Amino acid sequence: MRGWGDEHMRIGELSERTGTPRRLLRYYEEQGLILPDRCANGYRSYDERLVDRVLQIRGLLDAGLPTRIIKQILPCLDKPRLIHFSDATPEMVATLENERDRMTRRIECLTRNRDAISEYLDAVLNNHATS
Amino acid sequence: MRGWGDEHMRIGELSERTGTPRRLLRYYEEQGLILPDRCANGYRSYDERLVDRVLQIRGLLDAGLPTRIIKQILPCLDKPRLIHFSDATPEMVATLENERDRMTRRIECLTRNRDAISEYLDAVLNNHATS
DNA sequence: TGCATCCCTCACATGGATGTGAAGGATGCG
DNA sequence: CGCATCCTTCACATCCATGTGAGGGATGCA
Numbered sequence: 001m002r003g004w005g006d007e008h009m010r011i012g013e014l015s016e017r018t019g020t021p022r023r024l025l026r027y028y029e030e031q032g033l034i035l036p037d038r039c040a041n042g043y044r045s046y047d048e049r050l051v052d053r054v055l056q057i058r059g060l061l062d063a064g065l066p067t068r069i070i071k072q073i074l075p076c077l078d079k080p081r082l083i084h085f086s087d088a089t090p091e092m093v094a095t096l097e098n099e100r101d102r103m104t105r106r107i108e109c110l111t112r113n114r115d116a117i118s119e120y121l122d123a124v125l126n127n128h129a130t131s
Numbered sequence: 132m133r134g135w136g137d138e139h140m141r142i143g144e145l146s147e148r149t150g151t152p153r154r155l156l157r158y159y160e161e162q163g164l165i166l167p168d169r170c171a172n173g174y175r176s177y178d179e180r181l182v183d184r185v186l187q188i189r190g191l192l193d194a195g196l197p198t199r200i201i202k203q204i205l206p207c208l209d210k211p212r213l214i215h216f217s218d219a220t221p222e223m224v225a226t227l228e229n230e231r232d233r234m235t236r237r238i239e240c241l242t243r244n245r246d247a248i249s250e251y252l253d254a255v256l257n258n259h260a261t262s
Numbered sequence: 263t264g265c266a267t268c269c270c271t272c273a274c275a276t277g278g279a280t281g282t283g284a285a286g287g288a289t290g291c292g
Numbered sequence: 293c294g295c296a297t298c299c300t301t302c303a304c305a306t307c308c309a310t311g312t313g314a315g316g317g318a319t320g321c322a
Contacts, residue, residue: 010298010299011298011299012297012298012299021280023280024280026301027280042287042288042299042300043298043299043300044300056240056244060240060241060244061279063194063195063237063240064193064195066278066279067278067279073248076248077244077247088255093252093256096251096252097252099248100245100249100252102193103244103245103248105190106194106241107238107245109190109194110194110234110241111238113187113191114234116208117207117227117230117234120208120227121224121228124224141268142269142270143267143268152310152311154311155310157271158309158310172269172270172317172318172319173269173317173318174268174269174318175269192309197307197308197309198308198309
């Protein structure tokens with residue numbers, strides 16, 4: 001029953017909606033990637049917006065970034081235009097530039113190889129009759 | 132002295148030229164990603180072309196693909212047009228399609244986040260005066 | 263010949279993401 | 293009430309990429 005458009009949810013629902021084991025939701029919290037509040041229970045209470053955030057985290061993890069880095073870049077993606085220059089220390093900027101370049105290289109490598117796979121698949125699927 | 136454009140090299144040279152610890156070169160071999168031949172010594176002898184292959188492997192690893200998958204996709208990238216339909220079993224094709232899609236998703240995620248970082252950096256570096 | 267430097271294999275260690283389960287408290291339904 | 297189902301914490305286990313070092317053989321130079 002409990003309306004499906006609620007503002008908050010417990011770990012089970014977030015787990016289902018993101019396809020992420022509860023264990024990992026706790027792990028991401030431990031790593032400082034998400035910060036759910038707590039009910040009087042002690043139960044974790046997740047805001048609706050955390051669904052997207054968790055999916056984003058998983059995407060980045062899957063793309064090979066470690067939680068330590070994800071933790072650093074997430075804040076920059078949160079505030080769409082509400083840039084907060086507060087913690088934009090020079091080292092932070094350097095870290096971000098560095099990571100941006102790493103990501104670019106990763107993207108290039110992935111794209112190159114994915115295209116090669118596509119090419120291969122096309123070849124196999126089109127003129128396979130000529131085996 | 133031994134000419135630097137040789138056809139083959141030992142593990143030390145390959146390690147230097149690819150920036151890869153010897154340990155890992157042996158590991159990649161153990162995982163079936165590369166297949167150096169052996170001198171009478173027992174020493175591994177690497178073909179010149181393995182330089183690029185190792186770099187490619189490292190790129191894919193860095194992008195988050197496990198060796199198990201890399202092993203499966205490498206053969207498709209080797210033969211530029213010399214497609215070998217021999218081992219193109221239906222499951223293999225399915226695996227490749229699946230992996231291609233995963234890579235596409237990864238690329239999208241990385242691109243999205245990298246662009247967000249870029250945007251943030253631009254903002255910080257351009258109108259930082261308005262802190 | 264001795265010594266440095268490469269190579270070999272074997273094997274245990276580490277760090278990060280994830281699996282799994284125990285032991286127990288909260289909630290809610292019959 | 294009893295029982296199922298959710299939640300809590302704690303802790304050990306696994307997989308994978310990588311580090312590290314021991315013990316020993318090969319090569320080559322002084």
